[in-house]
Amino acid sequence: MTTTTPAPAPSPVAVDHYDRFLAEHYTWMLGGDLDALAAGQRAALAGWGVTPGSAIGTAAGSLAVDLGCGPGHASLALAALGFDSVLAVDLSQPLLGELAAHAAHLPAVRAVRADVRTALRELVRPGSAEAVVCLGDTLTHLPTRADVAALFADVAAALAPGGTAVFAYRDLTVPLTGTDRFLPVRATEDRIMTCFLEYPDDYDDYTVVVHDLVHERDASDAAWTLTARSYRKLRLSHAWVLEQLRTAGLRVRREESGAGGMRTVVLERGCGRPGR
Structure with a gap:
């Protein structure tokens, strides 16, 4: 390569x-x-x-x-x-x-x-x-x-x-509503990922805001932490x-x-x- x-x-x-x-x-x-x-x-x-x-x-x-x-x-x-x-x-x-x-x-x-x-x-x-x-x-x-x-x-x-x-x-041209906007991606013992979609008025039907949420469990103390980031995607x-x-x-x-x-x-x- x-x-x-x-x-x-x-x-x-x-x-x-x-x-x-x-x-x-x-x-x-x-x-x-x-x-x-x-x-x-x-x-x-x-x-x-x-x-x-x-x-x-x-x-x-x-x-x-x-x-x-x-x-x-x-x-x-x-x-x-x-x-x-x-x-x-x-x-x-x-x-x-x-x-x-x-x-x-x-x-x-x-x-x-x-x-x-x-x-x-x-x-x-x-x-x-x-x-x-x-x-x-x-x-x-x-x-x-x-x-x-x-x-x-x-x-x-x-x-x-x-x-x-x-x-x-x-x-993604048909907006999801309510809890349908929460999309499970994958879950394992120490990591869970969910995607949340938001349809803001400022961009009408042109884009959707994607919020990616990742929960991770620390192996040392079993505590969970959440990291969330967002960006826009075209519809x-x-x-x-x-x-x-x-x-x-x-x-x-x-x-x-x-x-x-x-x-x-x-x-x-x-x-x-x-x-x-």
Whole structure:
């Protein structure tokens, strides 16, 4: 594995939330075993048709890009699927460090600290990527909806004809009320994580404030401590996302819905020139 650190663009607020608070809990809240997470992600990607050799006219060596890679379970999965090069992009240095530790034996994985809003234009030759994935609710961490639409166009430009893109995000456009706003994340003997959603009037239907609460028990005296941090996320409707993807020149191949408003869209870049 190789790691590079170009000068990143200005960080969105979510990056500070991850670096200062969430990164240390991130793999734990997903289940705690990065290798197991990578194996599950590999099966999912294979089921969605994300495999080397599916695109048309790419040069020797298959390239996959993982935008908002976090600790890297999707990057590890892409390498295991046989992609010759996996570009793993994130702005969180602690999470990239975790990926580096797990991918030290994988020369295919290249971790880069960069902003997902500019990474494809700066690091990927147009029409050279066989696959681009953006999972883990990364889209809602972008500052504006215009940034999301621009990213879709960049993905379409980066993909080779017949290349595959996968986006996952949480549709939070329908406000939760009452106790439904408290979302359990994970609980173990010494750590409990809960998420609380708030819909402030000042941003209307544009964002939701996410409050992450982590209770941890001290092994020495069994006392519990609470740490809580907050940040805003975009509210993206599924209909709007689909329209922006089509405008960018990406054809929907498959859609899936999950718990908590989670959406997954699998797309293909056609043989024509992608929209801009």
